Structures are given as structure tokens and as C-alpha cells.
Amino acid sequence: MILSLRNERLAALIGGAVATIVLAMFAWNFGLTQNHRIFDFEANTIRESIFERIQVSDAVAKSLQALFHSSLSVDSDQFLIVAGELIRRYPYILSVTYCPRIRDRDRLAFEAEQELWGIVGFRIFEYAADHKVPARARPFYFPIIYREPLLAKDTMALGYDLLSFEALTPTITRAIADGVAIPSPFVTLAETPGYQVVIAVYEGKHVPATSAERLKSVNGLLCLTLSPEAFLTNTEVSPDITIRLDSLSVTTGHEDETVLMRKPALVGKLRQLFSVNFITKESLRISAQHFRLMIGKRLDVYHLELWLVALAILVGLTGTWGVLVILRSRASLRQELQIRQIAERHLQETNAELDLVNAQLEQRVQERTMEIARQKYILDTFMNTVPDRIYFKDRAGRITSANRAYAQYVGCSAPAEGIGKTDFDFFPKETARRKFEQEQAIIQSGQPVVGYEEESMTEDGQLTWALVTKMPLRDENGEIIGIFGISRDITPLKQTQRALEEHTLELAAAYQQVAARTAELQALNEELNNFAHIVSHDLKAPLRNVTQLITWLIADYAAVFDADGKELANLLLNRIKRMNDLISGVLEYSRAGRMGDKLEEIDLSLLLPDVVDSLAPPPHIHITVPNALPTIVGDRTRLTQIFQNLIGNAMKFMDKPQGEIAVGCVDAGDVWRFSVTDNGPGIAPQYQEKIFQIFQTLQMSEQQESTGVGLSIVKKIVEWYGGKIWVESIVGEGSAFVWTFPKAV
Numbered sequence: 001m002i003l004s005l006r007n008e009r010l011a012a013l014i015g016g017a018v019a020t021i022v023l024a025m026f027a028w029n030f031g032l033t034q035n036h037r038i039f040d041f042e043a044n045t046i047r048e049s050i051f052e053r054i055q056v057s058d059a060v061a062k063s064l065q066a067l068f069h070s071s072l073s074v075d076s077d078q079f080l081i082v083a084g085e086l087i088r089r090y091p092y093i094l095s096v097t098y099c100p101r102i103r104d105r106d107r108l109a110f111e112a113e114q115e116l117w118g119i120v121g122f123r124i125f126e127y128a129a130d131h132k133v134p135a136r137a138r139p140f141y142f143p144i145i146y147r148e149p150l151l152a153k154d155t156m157a158l159g160y161d162l163l164s165f166e167a168l169t170p171t172i173t174r175a176i177a178d179g180v181a182i183p184s185p186f187v188t189l190a191e192t193p194g195y196q197v198v199i200a201v202y203e204g205k206h207v208p209a210t211s212a213e214r215l216k217s218v219n220g221l222l223c224l225t226l227s228p229e230a231f232l233t234n235t236e237v238s239p240d241i242t243i244r245l246d247s248l249s250v251t252t253g254h255e256d257e258t259v260l261m262r263k264p265a266l267v268g269k270l271r272q273l274f275s276v277n278f279i280t281k282e283s284l285r286i287s288a289q290h291f292r293l294m295i296g297k298r299l300d301v302y303h304l305e306l307w308l309v310a311l312a313i314l315v316g317l318t319g320t321w322g323v324l325v326i327l328r329s330r331a332s333l334r335q336e337l338q339i340r341q342i343a344e345r346h347l348q349e350t351n352a353e354l355d356l357v358n359a360q361l362e363q364r365v366q367e368r369t370m371e372i373a374r375q376k377y378i379l380d381t382f383m384n385t386v387p388d389r390i391y392f393k394d395r396a397g398r399i400t401s402a403n404r405a406y407a408q409y410v411g412c413s414a415p416a417e418g419i420g421k422t423d424f425d426f427f428p429k430e431t432a433r434r435k436f437e438q439e440q441a442i443i444q445s446g447q448p449v450v451g452y453e454e455e456s457m458t459e460d461g462q463l464t465w466a467l468v469t470k471m472p473l474r475d476e477n478g479e480i481i482g483i484f485g486i487s488r489d490i491t492p493l494k495q496t497q498r499a500l501e502e503h504t505l506e507l508a509a510a511y512q513q514v515a516a517r518t519a520e521l522q523a524l525n526e527e528l529n530n531f532a533h534i535v536s537h538d539l540k541a542p543l544r545n546v547t548q549l550i551t552w553l554i555a556d557y558a559a560v561f562d563a564d565g566k567e568l569a570n571l572l573l574n575r576i577k578r579m580n581d582l583i584s585g586v587l588e589y590s591r592a593g594r595m596g597d598k599l600e601e602i603d604l605s606l607l608l609p610d611v612v613d614s615l616a617p618p619p620h621i622h623i624t625v626p627n628a629l630p631t632i633v634g635d636r637t638r639l640t641q642i643f644q645n646l647i648g649n650a651m652k653f654m655d656k657p658q659g660e661i662a663v664g665c666v667d668a669g670d671v672w673r674f675s676v677t678d679n680g681p682g683i684a685p686q687y688q689e690k691i692f693q694i695f696q697t698l699q700m701s702e703q704q705e706s707t708g709v710g711l712s713i714v715k716k717i718v719e720w721y722g723g724k725i726w727v728e729s730i731v732g733e734g735s736a737f738v739w740t741f742p743k744a745v
Contacts, residue, residue, distance in 0.1 A: 038349075039280075039297045040280075041353065042241060042295075042297070043280050043295040043297075045356075046241070046243060046295055047282060047293055047295070050245060050293060053090070053092055053226075054291070056090060057090075057092075057093065057181075057197050057224055057226055058181045058197065060086055060090070060093065060224060061181035061197050061199040061222060061224055062180075062181060062199065063375075063378075064082070064083075064086075064096070064199070064222050064224075065199050065200075065201055065207075065222060066378075067082060067378060068201040068219075068220070068222070069201065069202070069204065069205045069206065069207075076145075076146055079096075079098055079146045079148065080146070080148050083096035083146075083148035084148055084149070085374075087148060087149065089370075091227075092226055092227050092228075093224055093225070093226060093227075094192055094194050094225040094226065094227050095147060095148065095149060095192050095194075095224075095225040096147070096148050096222070096223070096224055096225075097144055097146065097147045097189070097222070097223040097224075097225070098144075098145065098146035098147075098220060098221070098222055098223075099142040099143060099144050099145065099162050099220055099221045099222075099223070100142070100143070100145060100219065100220040101140050101141070101142060101218055101219055101220050101221075102124065102140060102141045102142075102143060103139065103140045104137060104138065104139055104140060104141075107124060107141065110124075110143075111123055111124065111159075114145065114158075114159075119158055119159075122158065122159050123159050124141050124143045124159050124161050125159050125160060125161065126160070126161050126164030126165075127160075127164070135161040135164060136164070138163065141161045141163060142161060142162040142163055142172070142220070142221050143158075143159045143160060143161050143162075144157050144158055144159065144160045144162070145158060145159075157189075157191070162221060162223070165187075165189070167184070167185060167187045168184055168187065168189075168196065168198070171183070171184035171185075171196065171198050172198055172221060175198040175199055175200050175221070176200045176214060176215055176218045176221075177211045177214060177215060178211070178214075179200060179202070179207040179208070179214050180199065181197050181198070181199040182197070182198050182199070183195060183196065183197050183198075184196040184197075184198060186228075189223065189225060192225050194225035194226050194227055194228075195225070195226040195227075195228055196223050196224070196225055196226075197223070197224040197226060198221060198222070198223050199221070199222050200214065200218050200220070200221055200222075201218070201219045201220040201221065201222060202214060202217045202218055202219055203217040203218075203219045204217065228245065240297055241295065241296070241297050242294075242295070242296040242297065243293075243294075243295055244293075244294045244295075245291060245292075245293050245294075246291065246292045246294075248283075248290040248291060248292055280294070280295050280296075281293070281294050383403040383404075384403055384404045384415075386403065386405065387405055387488075388405060388486050388487065388488045389402075389403070389405045389406040389409050389466070389485075389486070389487045389488070389489075390402065390403045390405070390406060390484070390485070390486050391403070391406045391484065391485055392473060392482060392483075392484045393439065393482050393483050393484070393485075394481065394482040395443055395480070395481065395482050396422075397422045397423065397436050397439060397440075398420055398421065398422055399418045399419055399420065399421055399422070400419065400482065401415070401419070402415045402418055402419075403415060406418070406487075409489075410426040410427075411426060422436070423435045423436060424436075427456060431456050435454075438470070439470065439483050442470055442471075442472055442483050443472060443480050443482070443483060446472050446480060447472075448469070448470060448471040448472065449468065449469065449470045450469050451467060451468075451469060452467070452468045452469070452470075453465060453466075453467060453468075453490070453494075454466045454467075454468045454487065463491075464489065464491045465489075465490050465491050465493075465494040466487040466488060466489055466490060466491075467487065467488045467490050468485060468486075468487040469485065469486050469487075470483050470484070470485040471483065471484055471485070550569060550572055553569070554569050598635050598636070598637075599633055599634060599635060600633065600634075600635075600636065601631055601632070601633055602631065602632055602633070602634060602636055602639060603629070603631045604629035604630060604631070604632065604639075604665070605627070605628065605629040607636070607639065607640065607643070608625045608629065608643060608663060609625065610640075611640055611643045611644055611647065612625065612647065614644070615644065615647055615648055615651060617651055617661075618651070620657060620658055620659060621651055621654055621659035621660075621661060622658070622659065622660055622661070623647065623661045623662075623663070624660070624661070624662040624663065625663045626663065626664065626665060629665055630665065630667075630672055632672065632741060632743070634721065634741075638717045639717075641713060641714070641717060642714050642717055642718065642739075643663070643676075645710035645711065645713060645714050646676040646714060646737050647661060647663070647676055648710070649710060649711070650676060650678035650680060650735075653680050653681060654678065654679075654680050655680055655681045656679055656680065659678065659679065659680070660678065660679045661676065661677070661678045662675075662676075662677045662678075663675070663676055664676075664677065668740065670742060670743060670744075671723065671740040671741060671742050671743060672740065672741045672743065673738065673739075673740050674738070674739055674740075674741060675736050675737065675738045675739075676736070676737045677734065677735070677736040677737075678734050678735055678736075679733065679734040680734050680735060681731070681732065682729045682730050682731040682732050682733055682734055682735055683727060683729040683731070683735050684729075684731055688726075688727045688729060691711050691727070692711050692712055692714075692715045692725070693712060714739075718739045718740075718741070721741060721742060722742050723739055723740040723741050723742060724739065724740050725737065725738070725739035725740075726738055726739075
């Protein structure tokens with residue numbers, strides 16, 4: 001009996017010890033499992049929170065990019081409204097900055113424009129030794145002009161060129177070339193430290209397809225300054241959680257920058273002995289940037305319930321040393337109770353997890369609803385501000401949506417008035433039928449109509465034109481449910497085009513008339529030249545015979561003629577000579593119209609001395625010729641005639657005992673301006689135009705031997721070369737004959 005009791009006690013002791021060890025191991029593993037699940041849930045919550053905020057930052061940058069692409073221009077009010085709403089909704093966005101691209105040739109005009117808009121002393125600058133200096137010259141700049149929030153300290157940053165910020169230069173280069181949002185290392189921009197997200201804005205409504213096109217058409221930069229510490233706002237995080245977020249280098253994959261670091265408070269050495277560490281690592285990729293997120297937790301396993309389990313088992317084993325059945329029963333009941341408690345606690349934790357997941361889902365639904373509302377607001381703003389007429393129709397041709405420009409076009413006070421109506425309600429029947437048939441063809445074939453010039457007649461009889469593009473409208477399954485169209489009013493352009501066509505026809509007719517008249521005049525001119533040559537040749541022959549006869553008469557009968565007879569004979573010879581000079585002048589005048597056959601470069605510095613020597617000026621007349629005269633292209637004989645006639649006239653009509661004649665030349669841009677000035681008798685104003693007409697002289701022929709042809713020849717030669725000639729004179733003081741000669745003949 002004693003032996004049996006001892007065996008039972010020993011069995012109970014051994015069984016109790018074994019049970020204690022088994023229960024302790026079970027409790028240990030169960031506790032670790034539960035805490036690991038809790039850690040996984042917390043880590044997943046933190047990861048989703050950080051990932052969501054980084055992803056939202058990327059989406060916000062793209063939305064801002066789309067806003068700039070959707071409008072011809074975004075003024076400061078629009079920017080401040082949108083940026084302020086983003087900062088209010090997302091507390092981890094500290095600021096939003098916009099920097100347009102300014103070319104170097106537009107720099108001064110841009111600075112002056114900003115001063116006109118109220119930014120006193122605005123200049124594009126950079127920092128050198130912690131103070132502002134004008135930005136170094138480069139092909140283009142990215143100065144800060146919009147910033148939200150704009151605090152007092154931030155106004156000093158207006159005009160700061162981002163290209164001078166070396167820490168941001170690689171990020172800016174990648175953002176422009178890739179066309180997506182690119183994050184930068186942790187930097188301080190405009191005294192606001194944070195993590196910059198840079199995205200480029202381009203000309204047009206879309207991001208260009210290639211890097212070369214993106215580099216060529218970049219229009220500005222948008223910068224979002226993020227606060228990594230605010231990534232965990234409204235996220236419950238245990239105090240013993242360690243969080244580290246690193247940005248990774250694209251080339252090496254190593255850490256570039258630690259974006260977020262959070263460490264728990266230190267614990268005592270005793271608790272460190274009974275502790276275990278949980279660590280999770282995960283790589284994230286947002287747009288073109290890679291991140292590594294590490295989350296760790298130190299779990300203290302010095303838990304009272306584990307010690308109570310062990311103590312209860314030991315006490316139970318000691319108390320049931322004598323009664324194996326009672327000990328085993330009580331141990332069995334206690335084990336069942338513990339299992340039930342564990343199951344209830346597990347059920348409570350599961351319910352709590354479900355409640356948290358439901359709350360997160362509701363929050364996400366609410367945020368998505370707000371995002372959809374914001375996008376709808378942006379779309380409505382675009383639809384109502386774009387000048388083009390935009391409309392949507394169903395398969396029956398009924399209007400389902402339209403913008404304000406289309407409503408005004410069809411005569412509605414608001415877009416809602418046209419909903420459910422068709423073109424037959426707004427246009428003449430024939431015009432509406434043509435539009436309906438075209439749209440039905442698009443619905444049936446699925447082929448769009450692009451750049452179609454549509455001619456329409458309004459209700460009041462006005463003819464209008466529009467440049468129309470119509471596309472099939474498909475649902476999420478690809479089925480055509482209607483059409484949408486965009487039309488631009490080109491009525492003024494078409495009216496101008498028609499007017500130009502009419503004027504072109506009129507000009508063509510006029511040109512033909514001028515060409516015909518020119519041909520007639522050329523033929524008549526050629527006939528006149530031939531006539532002048534023939535007449536002068538036929539008239540000179542009899543004059544030469546008469547001159548010879550008179551000369552013989554004077555020689556043979558010189559002894560018979562008295563003084564009066566000799567004077568009459570000489571007068572007759574002078575009249576014949578004058579008649580011969582007139583005929584020669586007519587011939588020269590006709591020849592002056594036939595020039596340009598022998599164009600050459602003529603150095604006037606060499607030509608003028610020969611002309612002066614050929615005129616043989618008398619001793620009382622002094623002729624001044626400049627040393628430096630230009631080289632021009634022309635006919636040497638005609639240019640000699642110009643200077644011979646003008647200088648010769650000045651000598652011929654000189655009435656002063658000491659005559660002064662000066663030749664001048666001035667560079668007047670596209671032409672040379674020549675002049676021949678004298679101190680002769682001068683010419684009265686009423687004769688200054690008359691003297692250039694053929695056979696017109698100011699003195700009687702008996703006083704001066706002048707045919708009145710020289711100045712008309714000069715005028716004809718000058719005008720043939722495309723120049724002008726005129727006289728400037730004061731009676732009694734002298735005259736200046738001035739003419740222009742083009743540099744390029």
C-alpha cells in the first residue's frame with residue numbers, strides 16, 4: 001500500500017512535473033504566437049499608413065501636374081486654393097511650391113512683370129555664402145513664384161532658382177526627363193526642412209512620350225515638402241515599436257537617406273533578459289523611387305499569467321501528492337479553464353481586429369468619396385472654363401452633358417437646360433439631320449471624325465463654321481453608348497479666309513492688267529528710242545551740210561562781208577550748233593533708258609578726278625572732291641554722265657568771281673547719299689521741280705549755251721538705279737543737288 005502510494009505520488013510528481021513543463025512550453029509558444037500576430041497587425045497598419053501617405057503624395061503631385069496641363073494658365077488664386085486644400089487635408093504635406101521655367105532671354109521681362117504684380121524688388125537669385133546674389137546666367141531658370149503656405153519668412157524665398165540648389169539638381173533632372181514624381185533626399189527648402197517630391201509640368205495637355213520631348217517642352221516644376229514624422233498621424237503605434245524608413249539609391253540599392261526613425265524608450269537590464277525581438281523588412285516602390293521599411297518590437301515575456309500557470313501547476317502537484325485522482329481532476333479542470341480563457345481572449349482580439357478593419361475601410365471609403373468629389377470639381381471647372389464647345393450624347397442623339405460654351409452656342413442660359421434635348425431642338429431641320437446622320441455613322445462604325453469643318457445655319461439665318469472632332473463614347477465593357485464631341489468656332493477665320501481669296505482674285509486680275517500695260521509701255525518705249533535715234537541721225541546729216549556751206553561762204557567771201565554780215569553768219573553757225581546739241585541731247589536722253597548691260601565695280605575715288613580733268617575748270621573755280629569715296633556697282637558711262645552734268649552745270653552757271661564747287665558723300669544705311677554743292681546764283685523754289693524736265697532752262701539760250709537736257713538725263717539715270725534726286729537751294733547763295741544710290745543694285 002505504502003509502495004503503491006509512493007508509486008502514485010511519484011507518478012503524480014513526475015506527471016505533475018511533465019505536465020508543468022508541457023503547459024509552460026504551450027503557454028510560452030502560445031504567448032509568442034499571439035504577440036507575433038499583434039506585431040504583424042501593428043506592422044501592417046504602420047506599413048499601410050506610410051505606403052498610403054507616400055502614394056497619396058505621388059497622386060497629389062500628379063493631380064497638380066494634371067491641373068496645370070488642363071488649363072492654359074494657373075494663376076496664384078487657383079494655386080493657393082488647391083494647395084491650401086491639400087495641406088489642410090494631408091497634414092504631412094508641409095508646403096506646395098511652383099516654379100515656372102524662365103528662359104535667359106525672358107529673365108528681365110519676367111522680373112519686371114513680377115514687380116508689377118506687387119512683389120517689390122523681385123529678382124531671380126541664388127545663395128552664395130549664406131546671402132542672396134543674382135542667379136548665374138544659364139539657358140533657363142526655375143524661380144519660386146507660388147508657395148503655400150506663404151509665411152513671412154517664406155516671402156524671402158520668392159525668386160529663388162531651384163537649379164542653383166545642388167542637392168535638388170539630380171532630382172530635378174530626373175523629374176523632367178522621366179515625367180513622373182521624383183522624391184529627393186531630406187533637404188531644407190525655403191527654411192522648411194522635409195522630403196521633397198518634384199514633378200515637372202509640360203506644355204500642352206499631356207506628358208510628352210520621350211525624354212527628348214520632355215526636356216524640350218518642360219514648362220515648370222511643382223515641389224511638395226513632406227514631413228516624414230507626420231506619416232503616422234492618426235495611426236495608433238505601440239510605444240515599444242521601432243520604425244525606420246530609408247530611401248534607396250537607384251543605382252546601388254543602398255540607403256541614400258533615412259527618412260523616418262522612431263525608437264522606443266530604454267528598458268531595464270532585468271527585463272531585457274526576459275525579452276524577444278520581432279523585426280520585419282519590406283521594400284516599397286512609389287513611382288521611380290525605392291524605399292526600405294524596417295519595423296521592430298521588443299517584447300518583454302516577463303508576464304504574470306505565465307508565472308501563475310507554472311505556480312498553479314506546482315501548487316496543484318504539491319496539494320495532490322497523496323490524491324492522484326483529485327490532482328489529476330483539478331489539473332484537468334484548470335487546463336480546460338485556461339483553454340477556455342485563451343479561446344475567449346482570442347475571440348475578443350479577433351472582434352477587435354474586425355472592428356479596426358471596418359473603421360479603416362470606412363475611412364478609406366470616405367477619403368475616396370472626397371477624392372472623387374475633388375476630381376469632379378476639377379473636371380467641372382475645366383468644362384465650364386474651356387472656350388471650346390464640349391458635349392456628350394447618347395445613342396439616340398439626346399444631350400447627356402455639356403459645358404457652358406456649348407449651352408451658350410445653342411441658346412441655353414445654363415448647361416442643364418439642354419439635357420435630354422437633341423439637335424432638332426436647336427438647329428434648322430436640314431442642319432440637325434446632317435449632324436444626326438454623321439453621329440449615327442460614328443456609333444455604327446466606331447470610327448471618329450477628327451478636324452471636320454462643319455458649316456451650320458443658325459435659327460436667325462447666320463452662317464457659322466466650326467472645327468469639329470467627334471469620338472465614340474464607350475462604357476467599361478467597351479460597348480458604344482453614345483458620342484462626345486469638341487467643336488471650336490472658326491467663323492471669323494473662315495470669313496477672313498474668304499475675304500483673302502476674293503482679294504487674291506482681284507489682285508491677280510489687277511496684276512494681269514498691269515503686266516499687259518507694262519508690255520505695251522515697253523513696246524512704245526522701244527519704238528520711241530528707235531525713233532529718236534533715226535530722227536537724230538537723219539537731222540544731223542543736213543545740219544552738217546549747212547554748217548559746211550556756211551563755213552565755205554565765210555571763208556570765200558570774208559572780204560565782201562562787213563561787220564554786221566560776219567556777225568549774222570556767226571549767229572547762224574551758233575544756232576546750227578545749238579540745233580545739233582539739242583539733237584544730241586535727245587539721243588542721249590533716249591539712250592539713258594537702256595542701261596545695266598555693263599555693270600561693274602567702280603571706285604569713285606578714281607572716277608571723280610578723271611571727270612574733273614575732262615571738264616577743265618577755269619582758274620576762278622575751285623572743285624573739292626573727298627579723298628575717301630565708296631566703290632559702287634553700276635555702268636561707268638552713266639555714272640560719269642551724272643557727275644559731268646552736275647559739276648558742268650555748276651561751272652557753267654557760276655556768277656561769283658571765286659567759285660566753290662564741292663562733291664560730298666554720306667552713308668545713309670541702305671543707300672549712299674551724294675551731293676554737288678556750289679555758291680552760284682541759286683534756284684528759286686518754283687523752278688526746283690521744273691529744271692528736271694527735258695528742254696527746260698532758267699536762262700535764255702543767247703546768254704548760256706544750254707539745251708535743257710542734262711538734268712533730265714541725270715534724273716532718268718538715278719531713278720533707273722532706284723535712287724532719288726532733288727535740289728536744295730537759296731537764291732543768291734548757291735545750290736546743292738542731292739541724290740541717293742542704292743548699295744545693292
